[in-house]
Amino acid sequence: MTDGCVYVFDFSLVTMRYAQLVLTLLEPTSPTEAALAAADDISREQLHHLDLLDDGTATTLYEMSGNVDRVREITAADDALIDYQISAGTDRITVYAHFEPSEELTELLEFVRTSGLILDMPIEYTDDGRVRALVIGQADTFQAALANVPGTIDVELRQLGEYEPESERLYAQLTERQQETLLAALEVGYYRTPREATQRDVADYLDRSDGTVGEHLRKIEARILTAIAPQ
Template sequence: MRYVEGQLTPDRGWFHPIERRIQQAPGIENERILQMQLLDDGTVTTMYELSGDREVIEFAAEHMPELITYQISPMQDRIITYAHVEANEMLQGLLEIPQKFEVVPDFPIEFVGDGSIRLTTVGDEAQIREAMAAVPDGITVELEKLGDYAPENERLLTRLTDRQREVAQIAVEMGYYDTPRKVTYDDIADEVNVAPGTVGEILRKVESRLLNALLG
């Protein structure tokens, strides 16, 4: 079984109007798509992971005509939103690809800025390539990795944002997790050019997400 990881970028900056409306909400960020399914009636059920103020998210949801139903649940440092939405042409075209080419998108799917997502697709290599070629017009595809599928590694790392992975990697390389510790938040902060408090916040989130994934 093979996988391909790539970045999909919608030319207009969003795949579905709900994402555009989230982008416009102050202080709210799309983090990941935890699950998404195209239903027989052409509507879509999805679970988004968001960051930001729950009250702002609830206010934005009340003004999204594309929403059929929704639920919002805060969970530690993130907010999980279930949404049943009307599909648009682009989203429907994307969600029909796994059925047509017998490939499997590996959730969660990470947002990487400017409306782009980083997607891992699993299946036969020839079918994966055909699936990538069938991505609807208006979406730029940039393939980044191809190899044998290792779900335990891929799933764990996709729980972290690019910035979280970067800071965690530097912390490991500098010896923050050695016994005894070789560096402090201040040392790491100098390397990544952020405040020490921000380093601590990022590493706590990394530890929380990885431990929840392993033990939760």
């Protein structure tokens, strides 16, 4: 692992495992990525697709929020973009991009392709600009793959366990702040019937603003309801 620690796992009892990883890209993957990360009026939310094509180019599908005009300005200035499309909704901006990847990103995508692991989408951006990913794989390939992560990224292992597609994946898709907010809401009784706490009670429990907690609760509910509702 690139954080200097050696992880030893016992995979003898379980064949399918999941790992929740928080990744820090040590080098920007593209000028667009660097500019989006630095923009104060843009928040990167999720990465729904990232793939290396046979010709060496890559495609990606971003979900973000904020100033759509600033997103258009950033993407238009990136010569590495072969093609892109921007779609703006009421509270979300979606960007499809076909681009020339950096050497570091190419190395990372080649690693994912050949590691025998499955990168579960979407990938979440954390509040501090890193990315949270859920990786799934067979027990006999998991440890070897994690030990050979490219040196261009720093890896922090957050969770490790037996893969359970519904409960584990849905919870892991929440950001760290959303997970904390959900657990706090459950603890104070916000979701009990009848309801025993208010949004203000959750905010006081976490020592955060009412508006911030309200935003997290709305995103949690939207994510869970979207996941369980018929498509």
